[in-house]
Structures are given as structure tokens and as C-alpha cells.
Amino acid sequence: MKKIVAFALASVLAGPVLAEDTQTTDMMESEAEFVALDADKNGSISQEEAAADAGLAQSFAKADADQDGAVSKDEFVLYTGEATAAGQ
Ligand SMILES: [Ca+2]
Numbered sequence: 001m002k003k004i005v006a007f008a009l010a011s012v013l014a015g016p017v018l019a020e021d022t023q024t025t026d027m028m029e030s031e032a033e034f035v036a037l038d039a040d041k042n043g044s045i046s047q048e049e050a051a052a053d054a055g056l057a058q059s060f061a062k063a064d065a066d067q068d069g070a071v072s073k074d075e076f077v078l079y080t081g082e083a084t085a086a087g088q
């Protein structure tokens with residue numbers, strides 16, 4: 001039993017190191033998600049394309065930082081990063 005607790009503790013202590021890897025993975029996941037949502041592959045997500053993602057559709061105006069009616073890749077990565085930081 002003690003061994004199991006020690007292993008669990010070691011996993012927790014290893015957490016910060018793993019978290020750094022996760023940040024990089026999150027960025028790549030955001031990009032993969034962006035490509036998946038950009039149905040017509042024009043490099044930005046229109047409001048219609050955003051409808052495929054309930055969370056993005058709801059926060060579209062917020063994600064569209066420059067309010068040009070489309071979410072660019074940079075805006076999307078920023079938006080998903082902020083959403084992750086806020087724990088949503
Ligand atoms: Ca598009």
C-alpha cells in the first residue's frame with residue numbers, strides 16, 4: 001500500500017515537468033483544431049465554420065480580436081490559449 005502512495009506522490013512531483021510538454025502539445029492541438037474547423041482552407045474560420053465548435057460559436061466575437069468577421073489562426077490560438085488558462 002505504501003508503495004502505491006509513493007508512486008502517486010512521485011507522479012505529482014513529476015507534474016511540473018510534464019506540464020511544460022503539455023503546453024507545447026496544446027499549441028499543436030489548437031493548430032490541428034484550427035485546420036479541422038477551417039473547412040474551406042482559406043486560413044481563417046468564418047462564423048459559419050465556427051458553428052461546428054459550440055464553444056467557439058458562442059465566443060466568436062471575443063475570439064475575433066480585430067472584428068473582421070473571421071477568426072485567423074493567430075486569433076484562434078490566442079483564443080484557445082486564453083480559454084485553457086481560464087480553465088474552460
Ligand atoms: Ca475558412
Ligand SMILES: [Ca+2]
Pocket residue numbers: 064065066067068069070071072075
Ligand atoms: Ca479576425
